[in-house]
Amino acid sequence: MLNFWITAGVTLLVGLAAAAIYRLYLHPLAKFPGPKLAAVTHLYEAYYDVLKKGRYVFEFERMHNKYGPIVRIGPNELHIRDSEYYNTLYNMTNRLDKYEWFYSMLGNPQASFGTIRSDVHRVRRGALSPFFSLKAVAKFYPHVQSIVNRLMQRMELCSERDEPIPLFYAYRCMTVDIISEYVFGHQMGMLDRADWGSDFYSAWRSLWELSPTIRQLPFLMDLIMSTPRWITQMTDPRALEVVDLFSYIDRQVKIVLDSDPEKIEAQAQPPVVWELSKSDVLPASEKTFKRLAVEANGMVAAGFETTGGTLTMITYLLLTHQHVFQKLLEELEEAIPDPDNIPNVLVLEKLPYLFAVVKESLRITVGAYSRLSRVNHHESMRYNDWIIPAGTAIGMSALFISHDPLIFPSPFTFNPHRWLEPDGSIGATALRLEHYLVPFGKGPRSCVGLNLAYAELYSVIATVLRRFGRRLELFETAERDMEVVSDYFAGMTRRPNGVEGNGLRVKVRKL
Ligand code: HEM
Numbered sequence: 001m002l003n004f005w006i007t008a009g010v011t012l013l014v015g016l017a018a019a020a021i022y023r024l025y026l027h028p029l030a031k032f033p034g035p036k037l038a039a040v041t042h043l044y045e046a047y048y049d050v051l052k053k054g055r056y057v058f059e060f061e062r063m064h065n066k067y068g069p070i071v072r073i074g075p076n077e078l079h080i081r082d083s084e085y086y087n088t089l090y091n092m093t094n095r096l097d098k099y100e101w102f103y104s105m106l107g108n109p110q111a112s113f114g115t116i117r118s119d120v121h122r123v124r125r126g127a128l129s130p131f132f133s134l135k136a137v138a139k140f141y142p143h144v145q146s147i148v149n150r151l152m153q154r155m156e157l158c159s160e161r162d163e164p165i166p167l168f169y170a171y172r173c174m175t176v177d178i179i180s181e182y183v184f185g186h187q188m189g190m191l192d193r194a195d196w197g198s199d200f201y202s203a204w205r206s207l208w209e210l211s212p213t214i215r216q217l218p219f220l221m222d223l224i225m226s227t228p229r230w231i232t233q234m235t236d237p238r239a240l241e242v243v244d245l246f247s248y249i250d251r252q253v254k255i256v257l258d259s260d261p262e263k264i265e266a267q268a269q270p271p272v273v274w275e276l277s278k279s280d281v282l283p284a285s286e287k288t289f290k291r292l293a294v295e296a297n298g299m300v301a302a303g304f305e306t307t308g309g310t311l312t313m314i315t316y317l318l319l320t321h322q323h324v325f326q327k328l329l330e331e332l333e334e335a336i337p338d339p340d341n342i343p344n345v346l347v348l349e350k351l352p353y354l355f356a357v358v359k360e361s362l363r364i365t366v367g368a369y370s371r372l373s374r375v376n377h378h379e380s381m382r383y384n385d386w387i388i389p390a391g392t393a394i395g396m397s398a399l400f401i402s403h404d405p406l407i408f409p410s411p412f413t414f415n416p417h418r419w420l421e422p423d424g425s426i427g428a429t430a431l432r433l434e435h436y437l438v439p440f441g442k443g444p445r446s447c448v449g450l451n452l453a454y455a456e457l458y459s460v461i462a463t464v465l466r467r468f469g470r471r472l473e474l475f476e477t478a479e480r481d482m483e484v485v486s487d488y489f490a491g492m493t494r495r496p497n498g499v500e501g502n503g504l505r506v507k508v509r510k511l
Contacts, residue, residue, distance in 0.1 A: 009495030010017035023075050028389040031060050032074030034063065036164050041073060042101075042216060049212035054486030056212075057369050059395050064400075079371055080383060083401045083436055089374065089394060092442035095119070098445065099373035099393035105211035107114035109163035110291050111298025112448065121445065124295070126279040128448055131272045134346075137451040139269050140182060141344050141459070144452075147177050148342075148459050150191050152467050159468075164475040166316060168496045169196035171460070172308035176200075178258035178456060179449075183296050184252040185264075193285055198496075203241030205453035205495055206304065239246065246297060253293045269447075272299070299449070307453050307489050310439075311460055313365040314506045316482050317414045318357070318461075319474050319506070321458035324416060325465075328353050332465050348458040356416035359430070359437060364414055366402045366441025369484070369491040371395030392462075398438045399491075407436045408511035471509040476502065 020040045024030060029039070038044040041390035049248045055075075064081040073079045077099065079130035080089070082128045089096075097116040106114040112128055115121040130136065160164045173190035176197070180188040214220045225246075256264070257272045264270050271439045273296050277287050285291075319324045323416055331353045336342060350354055381388045388394060403411040408418065421427040441448035447453065462473065481501045484491035496503025 020489075027075070029072050029076065029078065029392060032070065032078060032386070033067035033070040038074060039072050040075065046075060046212065046216050049487075050216065053209065054212065054488050054492070057371065057399060059488040060371075060400070063472050064070065064507050070386055074393070076391075077373060077395065078388065080394065080396050081400045082383075083404045083407055084395075085177070085383060086396055086401055086438055087435065087442055089396055090372070090446070094374075094376070094443065095122075095378075096374035096445075099375050099395070100372075102215065102373040102395070105215040107214065107218075107225070107233045108194065108294050108298050110294040112295060113298045113302050116415065118444070123179075123282065124286065125444065125448065127276055127279040127286070128272075128295075131275050132448045132451055134451050136269070137455050138344060140452075141455055143181050144178055144307040144345075144455050144459050145342055145463075146172055147187070147191070148456075148463050150177075151460075152463060154191060155468070155508055159471070160239050162507075162510065164384065164507050166168075166196050166198075166496070166503060166505050168312050168493075168505070169201060171196050171311040171315075171499075172192050172201055172304060173197045174460075175304040175308040175311075175456065176300070178452075179300050180252070180302075181270045182452065183299050184249075184256050185267070185274070185479070186252055186255070187262050187447075188248070197311065198246075200241050200410050202495070202497070203245075204301075207242050207494075208492070209486075211488055225385040229420060245300075248302065249297050250293045253296050254289065257289060257292070271343065272296075302447075303449050303452065307456050309490050309492070310362065310367065310453070311457065312368075312493075313482065314361040314443055314457065314461060315464070315506070316474075316477065316504050317361055317364065318465075318471065321414050324357065328461075329469055332462055333469075334468050336462065339463075342459060342463050342466065345455040345458045347444070348462050349424075349454065352420055352424055353416065354458065355430070356419040357427055357461065358417040359433070360414060360418045361457075363402045363408065363437055363440045364412070365439070366399050366484075366491055368489055369397060369399050369440065369487040370489045371397045372441055372445070398441075401436055401438050404436070405431070446511055471511070473507055475505040477506075478502075 023040050026034060029037070035044065045056050048059050060071070060079055060081065063073070063079075069082045070078055070080050097118050098116050103109075103114055105118065109116055110112040110122045112121060115124055132140050151170060154170070156196065173193065173196055176190045177187040180186060190200065195198075210220070229240070229243060232243055256271050257277055259274065264274055273292055275291055276282065276295065279287065311315050318328065331351055335351050352412045373393045375393050376390055378390060380390050381394070390479050402408070405411050418431060419426075419430050421429055440453070481496070481503055482492070482493055485494055486492045493503065494501030
């Protein structure tokens with residue numbers, strides 16, 4: 001028996017040594033620069049992302065400074081830091097697949113977001129895109145505005161009671177209500193929750209924090225999803241929020257699909273899930289209940305934290321840059337005489353200073369921090385003098401483009417003026433800089449919810465400033481609370497649990 005274990009141990013060690021030698025010296029990426037350990041094993045990434053909690057993307061900075069613009073960050077993966085290459089890698093005609101290992105952390109390859117193969121994605125995206133067009137979102141905008149108004153009412157109530165408002169949570173409640181209304185025509189009622197959805201957020205946060213581990217051990221996701229509810233209740237009651245959310249979404253999708261066609265078609269804008277179920281573009285296999293439920297789930301997950309996080313940062317930036325706040329308020333007071341009548345996003349986005357504030361905020365907050373890894377299975381690619389073999393994963397993080405000092409001088413300064421012409425209008429400068437504004441990614445896999453996200457950003461900023469103006473002030477929010485410390489796809493600040501951090505809190509002074 002002892003002999004068996006010794007033989008097994010030696011065989012394993014020899015196997016590991018052989019794999020390491022292959023990856024270091026014989027692998028098609030052997031000549032690419034980078035840390036040797038990263039070339040040998042995914043555990044290098046696990047050290048930064050699992051043990052140090054979402055820190056690998058921040059490590060890329062040091063790696064690029066040492067090794068140059070292209071670095072081997074994993075056994076079969078490269079990362080490029082070169083703002084000029086972003087549009088080449090992610091361009092519209094490049095039919096690249098997503099890197100399966102990287103995206104395994106999402107656990108939803110049937111949703112557009114998690115779809116690996118570009119040909120499968122093309123069909124799904126073709127069906128989804130029309131419902132997120134500028135026109136579709138402009139039509140939905142009154143719903144957005146009415147949900148934003150509900151947030152304003154609750155903030156006003158806090159003001160009357162002299163209570164601080166945990167905007168970190170409040171914005172996320174709002175984005176969940178908006179996306180759920182859009183996708184299945186029914187709000188989740190997060191804005192009515194007494195705890196401002198803090199348990200809901202906490203459960204999601206646990207899932208995101210687990211995502212780098214799931215990437216290393218993909219079977220974990222299936223294990224979590226197949227664990228009976230009662231076991232989850234015993235082991236981690238807060239995780240039930242996520243499990244129950246998935247069941248809730250399933251129920252909502254079923255309700256939509258079982259709706260009376262006449263009634264639902266009579267709505268000004270039927271829910272996205274209904275539209276997808278009737279799509280001529282999708283084959284029947286793509287319109288099953290399960291597939292549509294997974295797609296709905298993916299949209300909720302993709303649409304709530306990203307937009308909520310961006311809004312949190314914008315508000316903080318405005319409150320800590322009073323000259324910007326003041327100038328924006330003046331523009332809004334002039335353009336919107338009645339705070340109870342906020343114009344459509346199509347009007348708001350034409351206000352030059354508001355436009356500049358939104359763009360600059362998106363730039364400085366980065367959006368998705370993660371490298372968006374792609375694989376070209378068909379042919380090799382070129383980067384400068386490097387030939388990247390077919391089948392290699394290549395990623396770029398928006399972090400390095402958004403904060404590139406050659407494109408955005410003094411990149412950490414919040415300076416909306418950089419987007420405008422000297423006379424304060426929107427013109428060629430904005431057009432030039434937009435090329436490098438990549439919080440939503442670029443190309444065929446870029447954010448389908450971009451127009452909805454912009455509608456939310458414009459509506460909230462205009463409404464909050466017009467409603468509360470100078471009555472709005474920070475409440476016990478330290479710089480530490482706003483520091484992005486982890487990359488779990490979106491860049492995340494410390495958990496606002498009162499122990500690690502507090503998140504953004506504000507007060508609205510009483511009238
Ligand atoms: C500020 C807010 C947002 C940011 C920064 C953001 C960022 C991104 C990025 C970078 C991607 C590309 C992901 C990749 O390549 O792997 C993406 C994809 C996606 N986003 Fe967003 N997003 C935001 C808001 C939204 C909203 C409101 C929705 C609502 C539905 C949404 C839905 C999606 C979906 C479904 C995809 C997958 C698209 C596809 O692969 O075809 N996002 N988002």
